[in-house]
Amino acid sequence: MSGQAHQAQLEALLRHPSLWRGRGAAALESFSTGFAALDAALPGGGWPRQGLIEIITTGSGHGELTLWNPLIRYLTHGESPRCCAFIAPPFELFAPAWRAAGVRLDRLLVARAAEPLWALEQALQSGVCAMAFAWPERAGMTALRRLALAAARGAALGVLIRPLRALATPTAATLRLLARRTATHLRLELLKGRGIAPRSIELALP
Amino acid sequence: MNSLQSLLFDPPAPAVPARARRAAPPTALPEPREARELWLAVQLGGAAGAVDDLPGEAFPAALAVLVKRGQAFTPRVAVESSDAVLLELAGSRRLFGGLEQLLRALRAAFPRPLQLALAPTPLAAVLLARAGRNCCITSPARLMGRLAPLPLVHLRWPEEELARLGGMGIVTLGELLRLPRAGLARRIGPERLDELDRLTGGRPDPRVRFAPAPRFHECIDPDHETIDRERLLALLGPALARLEEFLRERQRGVVALRLRLHHRRAMPVCCILRCVVPEYRAARFAALLAARLESLALAGPVRRMELAAGRLRRFLAASAPLWAPGEHGGGAMAAQAPEFLQTLMARLGERAVHGVAQVDEHRPERESREVWFPLSVAAARVVPPASPAGAARPLGLLAVPRPLAVIRDGAGRVSRLLLQGQELTLLSGPERIESGWWDGGEVVRDYYLARTADGARWWIFREGAATRGWFVHGCFA
Numbered sequence: 001m002s003g004q005a006h007q008a009q010l011e012a013l014l015r016h017p018s019l020w021r022g023r024g025a026a027a028l029e030s031f032s033t034g035f036a037a038l039d040a041a042l043p044g045g046g047w048p049r050q051g052l053i054e055i056i057t058t059g060s061g062h063g064e065l066t067l068w069n070p071l072i073r074y075l076t077h078g079e080s081p082r083c084c085a086f087i088a089p090p091f092e093l094f095a096p097a098w099r100a101a102g103v104r105l106d107r108l109l110v111a112r113a114a115e116p117l118w119a120l121e122q123a124l125q126s127g128v129c130a131m132a133f134a135w136p137e138r139a140g141m142t143a144l145r146r147l148a149l150a151a152a153r154g155a156a157l158g159v160l161i162r163p164l165r166a167l168a169t170p171t172a173a174t175l176r177l178l179a180r181r182t183a184t185h186l187r188l189e190l191l192k193g194r195g196i197a198p199r200s201i202e203l204a205l206p
Numbered sequence: 207m208n209s210l211q212s213l214l215f216d217p218p219a220p221a222v223p224a225r226a227r228r229a230a231p232p233t234a235l236p237e238p239r240e241a242r243e244l245w246l247a248v249q250l251g252g253a254a255g256a257v258d259d260l261p262g263e264a265f266p267a268a269l270a271v272l273v274k275r276g277q278a279f280t281p282r283v284a285v286e287s288s289d290a291v292l293l294e295l296a297g298s299r300r301l302f303g304g305l306e307q308l309l310r311a312l313r314a315a316f317p318r319p320l321q322l323a324l325a326p327t328p329l330a331a332v333l334l335a336r337a338g339r340n341c342c343i344t345s346p347a348r349l350m351g352r353l354a355p356l357p358l359v360h361l362r363w364p365e366e367e368l369a370r371l372g373g374m375g376i377v378t379l380g381e382l383l384r385l386p387r388a389g390l391a392r393r394i395g396p397e398r399l400d401e402l403d404r405l406t407g408g409r410p411d412p413r414v415r416f417a418p419a420p421r422f423h424e425c426i427d428p429d430h431e432t433i434d435r436e437r438l439l440a441l442l443g444p445a446l447a448r449l450e451e452f453l454r455e456r457q458r459g460v461v462a463l464r465l466r467l468h469h470r471r472a473m474p475v476c477c478i479l480r481c482v483v484p485e486y487r488a489a490r491f492a493a494l495l496a497a498r499l500e501s502l503a504l505a506g507p508v509r510r511m512e513l514a515a516g517r518l519r520r521f522l523a524a525s526a527p528l529w530a531p532g533e534h535g536g537g538a539m540a541a542q543a544p545e546f547l548q549t550l551m552a553r554l555g556e557r558a559v560h561g562v563a564q565v566d567e568h569r570p571e572r573e574s575r576e577v578w579f580p581l582s583v584a585a586a587r588v589v590p591p592a593s594p595a596g597a598a599r600p601l602g603l604l605a606v607p608r609p610l611a612v613i614r615d616g617a618g619r620v621s622r623l624l625l626q627g628q629e630l631t632l633l634s635g636p637e638r639i640e641s642g643w644w645d646g647g648e649v650v651r652d653y654y655l656a657r658t659a660d661g662a663r664w665w666i667f668r669e670g671a672a673t674r675g676w677f678v679h680g681c682f683a
Contacts, residue, residue: 058662059626059662060602060683061664063663063683065602065683066682083543090602091602091603091605091681092603093562093574093603094574094599094600094602094603095562095574096570096574097599097601099564100599106563108561109560110560110561110562110576111558112557112558112559113550113554115554118553119550119553119554126542128542128546180660180661181660181661183661
């Protein structure tokens, strides 16, 4: 192997998110989103490994789940696969589509909960789920803080898919994004995040 | 072994003076081989006959206690008679660090008024215990010598038989066993002879292991009627601890637990707890019951609680994971998933938590299947071919297709489709799905990918049958 190849390998290792080389801020541990444009725009270069993320949409059908497909695929196939929970989704998970997206179906979990916030907290702190999605009707600041704590405890990523009116309320989430599908793209507006200025990006979804 | 005996039991009247024992030649016979089985008899009420002054009722209860204590030392516990219990110890010696340690622990568990005797055969142990001889015989070779001086009365044979033998001048076991076998069989009958053979180890003497009650059932009556859930849970605590003990004794777990709450006037409320894997820990049951009770509607104060465990299941206790979840990518999923699912199911209901599996089927509503007890090994067994390339499928499917509002032009043709007041634009399609004519669930549908004005994408279809209605079926979430 040539020296250059060694160098490249070393560089790749040094870019590992759990390494902090003493220059600048500690790299935020993150997962790649699967979209280069989004990786570049997010703090830490991808989705945070744990915490709470709010996706705000005008309704279902805007690609708010499709956006996560690369990450769910990665997490359910990882060397120690953890599951991905969907708390009270407004529809049923359609197995063929998830399978076509490359997700391991036996790692998906659906909970039909009358109290989605309770179930989400359980899912986040259990350590069993790497990710949990929920569609809460309302979630106050206290509830969001609680969820963020649960996510930190269980090293999980919680995604709240919320209606437009949630924009009026403050949030304890690490990231807040507004998702809207255009004729050709998914337009994401980064509204809140550590160390980022609000900006908008467009992703080409399949 | 004699030193052992003096350590653990009443010092027996030494048959041989201590000095004589010390004087035994150093070239004595080698220590005899140990027996394959060692039976310890635990005799209630001390010497024979003393049991009679106990009320008859006390026997079963006292025996149950003995059996229960004995099961802490060996699984092979047998009830010999209404006043004696037998424990097989050969299998437990190693676990307790040798016979000496084991006997010491046993003496502590079965304190003084109880007579203990250890012998290679069960009958011999019982006989020795009845005779009040605290002895510890570990080799068959030594058995006969200890049995010989015992009076026949401990055999508990009928009076007249003993009287007949007494008339012949036979009062001890040694004298009886010395008689010629053929004549003995004629005099006392083959059954008695068989008993003597089992006593001396000439014949095997298998014992039926004491089988405990297979179900757990307990009633708790609060001092006063209460509707306070915290208090009810606190009252359940001891019962759950007993349940754990019950399950531990049997090395089993249960997957179903039923709690019935009786009210004074209303019908009893029943809540059934189901576990994903067999469970035995009281703390876990308490946590699950707490979650369930919280969402349970009580009709009034609870007068009585009835706790019943389902069938006992084998289970494999798992070690706790080394890494915390998330640490070193430590999923620890296999270990924690059942607990997590149980928590969810206890609060939300059993049918509220499920997984997803694909079925080899063309009708979309049947192509996806719910899996109960998700995250288990048995989850994904059907592996159908992936759907045809290029045909987009929505991640979310509506449980029931919702009809779309259709606006027709003057000629009756469809001019606009509305979903929640927004106009739909067809992006691609149609894709014909036609299947199920053979099982009564026939569908003939043309599916389209459609987009509303705000950009949301939907999977809609038009029925091919007579009605020609338009429906929305999926959501490209």
